[in-house]
Amino acid sequence: MGKTIIEIKVEDKREHIIKLLAYATSLKRVDHAYDTYLQSPNSKLYAFVEDSVIEGCIGINLTDSNKVEIKHIAVSPTQRGKGIGTNLIMYVIKKHAISKLYAETDTDAVNFYKNNGFTITSLGEKYPGVERFYCLLKSEGKY
Template sequence: MKLIQSSKTHPQVKTLLAYATSEKKVEKEYSLYIACPERLLYGYTFEQDIVGCIGIVKREANQCEIKHIAVSPAYRGKGIGREMIRYVEEHHVFSSIYAETDQDAVIFYKNNGFHITSLGEKYPGVERFGCLLTYTT
């Protein structure tokens, strides 16, 4: 894993972010990672290729929000998403990690120890879920 800090969007990162957000928002989201010190974007590399990324925002009270997490389709199901979350856990001290997602990723977060709560239909016809992982001291 490596921190991505280049002001120019890497094509592989752009593709990965498009999986996690709309293609129209990729450049805007990427620029926020570069401009905001509380936002961090990490890339997961395999044989010189970036095949996964996780973007987080550090919040108050040592809380973290996963803004984006994506793995290239050819590498899905190999534990890369889990490894990226573990990397964040090991390299930062957070009291909790939060993510908001759709139905497609609920099982992924649940399998990684997150508590899942329905947020209802935030967009017409789309149920969203809050996923929270808390740490006890």
């Protein structure tokens, strides 16, 4: 069947997406995050599907006409390092014709963003013992 990216709009993919989103947020917050994507007109959730299996997802918030916030991005642990996250980012940029994409992350994911061309700025210890980072990609012509 190959590889494709689809927008998640209905409940039938819930258990697969919830499992992936749990890698990007806490188990306490994952149901609320999923419901937000389905209910908010400014929130979109896309899934990377390979041979009918959902291998990754990206959740975004459309903040204005040319700027998008990545709220969540997750790839199945067995599929990491294969470009799925990068493909999801490129898809969002093209689909929404945006020039700026940004995210806030921790030390676990900061290198992923850096390797994808994002400019990284430390936000310091935003929570006790947890350094956070602001990641910004200006996509003009990049993808």
